[in-house]
Amino acid sequence: MLILNKRLISLLAVLFSISLVIFISSSTSFHEWKEVKLLHHKLSPELQNKLNQQFSSVENEEVKQYKEYKEELAEKERIRKELEEKKKQEEEKKKQEEQKKKLEEEKKKQEEEKKKQEEEERKKIEEQRLKEEEEKRKQEEEEKRKEEERKKKEEERRKEQEQLRKDAERRKTHFVNIKNFTYYDFDKTDYLTNEEIVDLLKHLKDDKEHDLTRYHHEIEFDKRITPALYLNEIYKTIGENNGVLSTDLKFKFSWADWLDFDSRLLPGKDFLESHNNLPIMGCDDYGELIGFPKNTPERQEAVPACSGLSEEEFQSMDNNLYPRFKVTAPFDSKKISIPARIIHGSVYSLHELSPPERLVYVDGKTKTDIIVPIQDEKLKEKHVYNHSLVSKITNDETEDPEKLYLPPINKLMQKILETIKPSEINKNSSSIYEVSKINQDPHTLQEELSYQMSREEFDMPKNMDEIKQRLPNHEIENSLDRKLLEKIELEMNLYPRENYPKFFHECELDGTDGSHFDWRFFNVRSKTNSYKKTSTLNRIIRAWLRFTTTENIHTWLAHGTLLGYSFNEFMLPWDSDHDVQISTESMWRLAKNFNQSLIIDVTTDDELSSGYGQYFLDIGGNFFDRKNSNGANAIDARFIDIHTGMYIDITKLSKVHDVEKDLTRDFYNIHSEIKSEYFKMLKQYGITAEDIIKDGDLIGGNNNHYYRFSELENMKKCLFEGEYGYVQEVYPRILDREFPNRKTGWSFAGFTWRSKIGLWLKDELCTEGSNDRRGDSCMNHEYVKLLYDFIDKDGPKGGERRPIYPDWESVIALDHILDREGKHDK
Numbered sequence: 001m002l003i004l005n006k007r008l009i010s011l012l013a014v015l016f017s018i019s020l021v022i023f024i025s026s027s028t029s030f031h032e033w034k035e036v037k038l039l040h041h042k043l044s045p046e047l048q049n050k051l052n053q054q055f056s057s058v059e060n061e062e063v064k065q066y067k068e069y070k071e072e073l074a075e076k077e078r079i080r081k082e083l084e085e086k087k088k089q090e091e092e093k094k095k096q097e098e099q100k101k102k103l104e105e106e107k108k109k110q111e112e113e114k115k116k117q118e119e120e121e122r123k124k125i126e127e128q129r130l131k132e133e134e135e136k137r138k139q140e141e142e143e144k145r146k147e148e149e150r151k152k153k154e155e156e157r158r159k160e161q162e163q164l165r166k167d168a169e170r171r172k173t174h175f176v177n178i179k180n181f182t183y184y185d186f187d188k189t190d191y192l193t194n195e196e197i198v199d200l201l202k203h204l205k206d207d208k209e210h211d212l213t214r215y216h217h218e219i220e221f222d223k224r225i226t227p228a229l230y231l232n233e234i235y236k237t238i239g240e241n242n243g244v245l246s247t248d249l250k251f252k253f254s255w256a257d258w259l260d261f262d263s264r265l266l267p268g269k270d271f272l273e274s275h276n277n278l279p280i281m282g283c284d285d286y287g288e289l290i291g292f293p294k295n296t297p298e299r300q301e302a303v304p305a306c307s308g309l310s311e312e313e314f315q316s317m318d319n320n321l322y323p324r325f326k327v328t329a330p331f332d333s334k335k336i337s338i339p340a341r342i343i344h345g346s347v348y349s350l351h352e353l354s355p356p357e358r359l360v361y362v363d364g365k366t367k368t369d370i371i372v373p374i375q376d377e378k379l380k381e382k383h384v385y386n387h388s389l390v391s392k393i394t395n396d397e398t399e400d401p402e403k404l405y406l407p408p409i410n411k412l413m414q415k416i417l418e419t420i421k422p423s424e425i426n427k428n429s430s431s432i433y434e435v436s437k438i439n440q441d442p443h444t445l446q447e448e449l450s451y452q453m454s455r456e457e458f459d460m461p462k463n464m465d466e467i468k469q470r471l472p473n474h475e476i477e478n479s480l481d482r483k484l485l486e487k488i489e490l491e492m493n494l495y496p497r498e499n500y501p502k503f504f505h506e507c508e509l510d511g512t513d514g515s516h517f518d519w520r521f522f523n524v525r526s527k528t529n530s531y532k533k534t535s536t537l538n539r540i541i542r543a544w545l546r547f548t549t550t551e552n553i554h555t556w557l558a559h560g561t562l563l564g565y566s567f568n569e570f571m572l573p574w575d576s577d578h579d580v581q582i583s584t585e586s587m588w589r590l591a592k593n594f595n596q597s598l599i600i601d602v603t604t605d606d607e608l609s610s611g612y613g614q615y616f617l618d619i620g621g622n623f624f625d626r627k628n629s630n631g632a633n634a635i636d637a638r639f640i641d642i643h644t645g646m647y648i649d650i651t652k653l654s655k656v657h658d659v660e661k662d663l664t665r666d667f668y669n670i671h672s673e674i675k676s677e678y679f680k681m682l683k684q685y686g687i688t689a690e691d692i693i694k695d696g697d698l699i700g701g702n703n704n705h706y707y708r709f710s711e712l713e714n715m716k717k718c719l720f721e722g723e724y725g726y727v728q729e730v731y732p733r734i735l736d737r738e739f740p741n742r743k744t745g746w747s748f749a750g751f752t753w754r755s756k757i758g759l760w761l762k763d764e765l766c767t768e769g770s771n772d773r774r775g776d777s778c779m780n781h782e783y784v785k786l787l788y789d790f791i792d793k794d795g796p797k798g799g800e801r802r803p804i805y806p807d808w809e810s811v812i813a814l815d816h817i818l819d820r821e822g823k824h825d826k
Contacts, residue, residue, distance in 0.1 A: 184267070185269055190526040191529065194783045202786065204806045213607055223614065226385065227359075227602070245370070245420060251375065254382055255353055256318065256350065257384050257385055258598070261318065265343065283307065325347065326350075345518075345645070349521065358434070358594075359597070360597050361600050364601070368550065369547070370413075413604055413610075425440045426440070433478065439550065451554070452714055457585040458653060464492075484595075488624050491624075500633055516576035521644070522645035524646075535805050539609055539613050540647070543613045544648050545723045553582065555581065555582045557580060560572055562727060562731060565720050569720055573762075582651070587636060615640060623636045634651070634703040635703070637650035656693075710730075714728070722802050722804040724801055751763070759791070761778050
């Protein structure tokens with residue numbers, strides 16, 4: 001058993017040794033071999049010896065193999081490094097090649113970009129050259145077109161002048177002399193001399209005997225009676241309604257009550273004697289009388305839209321000696337006499353003129369308006385107040401039921417203001433509907449020294465949407481906004497190309513300044529009565545300033561009127577009308593609330609002139625557009641005296657967005673002085689047209705006058721013709737542009753500025769004529785002394801608002817009274 005065990009152990013030892021040898025032989029680590037050696041001490045000595053031998057052999061072999069292995073590894077590492085270095089070099093070379101390629105591509109790209117830029121620059125230069133050539137060609141074509149147009153217009157003007165010359169020659173040969181057409185009897189009040197006027201003014205100044213506020217029965221047509229009768233109706237209505245003016249109050253209206261058609265249309269004795277005691281029998285008869293016989297080329301032009309009267313129209317006339325024809329349109333021929341003009345406008349007003357929209361009574365003292373609408377339906381009768389009622393009027397209170405006591409019109413207005421409840425007075429609130437009302441502006445009672453305009457006040461609607469925004473109540477039936485919108489839409493539909501016809505027509509006369517009279521109301525027979533013209537124009541401007549102040553309408557003096565103010569706060573004596581301007585916003589309010597109104601000035605402290613002033617406010621059909629139809633509609637509205645036809649020109653100012661288009665839209669009708677005025681403004685402020693448009697600073701009107709907004713922004717109160725108004729704070733700058741000679745031109749139209757007296761006086765009134773700049777030699781004339789006395793004693797130098805000169809109506813009323821009493825100075 002023991003022997004068996006020993007053999008088994010030996011066998012196992014051999015197997016173990018063999019395994020170790022195999023293990024050691026396959027080992028690649030010398031350190032692992034060492035670890036095996038550490039285990040052999042646990043074996044038998046025999047095995048240890050064998051192992052030691054094996055170890056030694058293996059160790060030597062291992063060392064050899066290890067060295068070979070290390071060398072192999074080193075070789076491999078060398079080869080690897082060489083390969084890596086070679087690869088690295090190849091990659092670096094490739095990288096350099098790629099970098100080189102990239103640089104070449106970048107360079108090529110830059111060259112292509114440069115070439116492209118050069119090509120684009122070349123194209124741009126070429127395009128610019130072509131564009132400049134095209135613009136130059138267009139400019140040359142435009143200049144050529146303008147030149148052709150100018151030549152064409154010159155040729156047309158030459159032909160027109162030639163035709164006019166031929167027509168004039170033909171008239172001399174074939175037509176009657178129109179200046180010999182006599183229709184009216186001589187009325188000395190139309191031809192009063194300066195001496196006679198001086199006598200009457202002296203009487204007015206010192207007269208304590210005659211109360212000229214009373215109604216004058218010695219005058220066939222006292223202009224104050226009709227407005228007083230209407231005002232009396234208002235007074236009675238308020239009394240019956242416990243101090244309340246009924247909003248439902250509306251009046252009937254007839255122009256025959258307001259205009260003296262007898263003085264305008266009845267022929268004089270000389271005419272009847274030369275005309276078989278017959279009136280003008282029709283259009284042919286009228287054309288023959290005024291110098292345009294029936295079968296002549298000018299006949300239709302001179303008497304357009306003329307027709308005979310119907311039986312109803314003939315029967316409705318107050319007098320069968322009135323002309324037996326009517327006209328429905330104006331005519332603008334200059335070759336017509338004063339009587340022919342009066343007849344033409346008067347038959348239109350009698351038969352065709354529509355009634356006003358409303359009556360507006362104005363009291364300048366309390367800044368109050370009474371507004372009453374007019375009924376729409378047309379009257380069958382020719383009068384609201386017949387002659388029998390008027391004949392019953394008395395100036396004195398009486399119990400006689402056959403008499404009608406009518407207080408002086410200014411006192412009647414005062415009674416109404418004392419009777420009306422304060423709560424019934426509107427504070428200028430916006431009204432939607434046309435109703436009777438009383439307006440008062442509490443701010444104006446404080447007599448503000450100035451006010452400031454905003455840019456928005458000059459904004460003009462550019463299209464229908466903006467127009468509707470300006471009229472927020474346009475969807476309300478029968479509202480004022482709706483009525484105005486319908487009028488605008490009608491105008492746009494009638495003239496879709498904006499070629500609006502001339503709206504305002506004047507009564508051009510043969511050799512006189514008829515262009516300063518409205519054709520419908522013209523009634524001035526003498527052009528020599530300067531006092532009548534001056535006092536009437538004084539009254540008109542006072543009424544306008546009172547009305548606009550009460551209604552808070554932003555308006556100011558302009559052009560010749562402003563020039564007159566700059567000298568002495570009066571109009572220029574040779575001027576024949578007034579000019580005012582108005583903001584766009586105020587024009588729209590006028591158009592909505594007051595167009596076609598009859599405005600009566602009953603200012604309670606006016607005394608002698610109260611009630612005489614009656615004015616028709618007429619606004620042009622295309623006021624909503626800045627286009628002036630080739631100069632035909634340069635004026636937007638007029639404030640017209642219905643008894644003479646004299647007026648105030650009213651121009652709205654609005655923002656200009658394209659000055660070049662504005663200046664060229666009517667190039668041939670814009671005076672060179674006005675163009676020069678625009679460029680003077682740019683020079684004054686050292687700016688360009690681009691600057692002023694960019695800043696939205698340019699304001700202009702249809703008459704091609706331009707301003708900077710800063711020139712209109714600040715308005716200051718002034719006294720003009722004895723009434724408060726407003727002017728621009730910088731008005732001298734504006735006048736310097738419009739009237740560049742105003743500081744050196746001391747004589748004009750036969751008048752000279754007399755610095756000592758402060759008046760423009762006719763040279764014929766001064767013994768030294770135009771050589772007397774101070775006016776010393778003028779004070780010997782009674783007329784001058786009287787005028788100076790009216791101004792110096794009680795005039796505007798004291799800052800008091802009042803009429804400066806007695807009204808012409810008071811002058812002729814006193815003349816009639818003195819005639820009747822036989823008290824005229826011999």
